[in-house]
Amino acid sequence: MATQIDPGNVDDWDEPLNTDPMFRSSHVFSTADITVTFDGMTVGNSEDPQAVFDTVDDPNDPEDTKITKEGVTLYPIDSEFGYYVSDFQNAEQKELDGDYAEGWAGDVYDSEGNQLGLVISDSPTDTFKTPAVYGTWLAGLGGNTVKASTEHYVVMQNILSDQRFPGDTEALYPLDDELFIVGGEYDGKSVRGLLAGEYEGITITDTNGDGKVDIKDILAPNETEIDSNIAVSSDYSVTLKDDGKLLYR
Known part of the structure; x- marks a missing residue:
């Protein structure tokens, strides 16, 4: 004969088994986390961050930066994740070449100066005949x-x-x-x-x-x-x- 189950003496599998974990981890993303090469190089671990993330605002170049409606300044990015396109030719894989055309990014802070995250803006997709x-x-x-x-x-x-x-x-x-x-x-x-x-x-x-x-x-x-x-x-x-x-x- 099958043994009856006592509802008052069974595990509730919906409940967490460990209510007091010994390890917690959190991370606030910033522009330093942006990956710019296929081998995983980021802005933060680049030997020359300025070479891949142009944070020098050039007042003579209105396209150098972008300002969001919330007032966040976005700076241009150079990365390998793009293509050179020419009419009637195959697209060619991009390289790190100082051409900051892969988009923009900027860090977001609260009123007290605490890092909240980042804002990104993609570049328009190029078309070719x-x-x-x-x-x-x-x-x-x-x-x-x-x-x-x-x-x-x-x-x-x-x-x-x-x-x-x-x-x-x-x-x-x-x-x-x-x-x-x-x-x-x-x-x-x-x-x-x-x-x-x-x-x-x-x-x-x-x-x-x-x-x-x-x-x-x-x-x-x-x-x-x-x-x-x-x-x-x-x-x-x-x-x-x-x-x-x-x-x-």
Whole structure:
């Protein structure tokens, strides 16, 4: 016979087991904690903090600092986390070069001078011109740029045509879904042919381990190149994002 449980003599697992911890830790973030290189160098442990975080206000340069509406002064940052972009060329990884263009940051204090944290402001994302259907931006009204990319085929398709699905024979404007690879190992080969094993000596396998063989196993992640790792048709292009999702342009 099963033993009955005495509700008055059991542990309450919702209660903390240690109500008086022996160790507590807290940290107030400041501009010294800002990481500026891939190997983990911060403003605080840099041999020359001024070289990566320009706190010298130049009155002759109105872009040197920014003032928030609360009155916090933000100073420009130089870091490796950025790209140099040029029209019709691949984006190039940035280096520490004295170009303080990766954003702004400033320390926040209360009325008594106690550090409360920090405020950060990102720099605008640079855009660059690309060949037709390769890019993710379009020209909008008044010369504005409009984001023109999506992670979903159906969103891209609804913008471009009345096609209900790939191969829809009743569409007034059927999309060209015959994608060809641009650049790299499979340059000029069709995605359909690669997946069907039509090219001698080439076998596409489930390289990303998602349980199926598809275009994601052909393309390598690409967020910066305009001449490689892109699948292109006459209507749109496809790239693979760093997070493993497709991006339709």
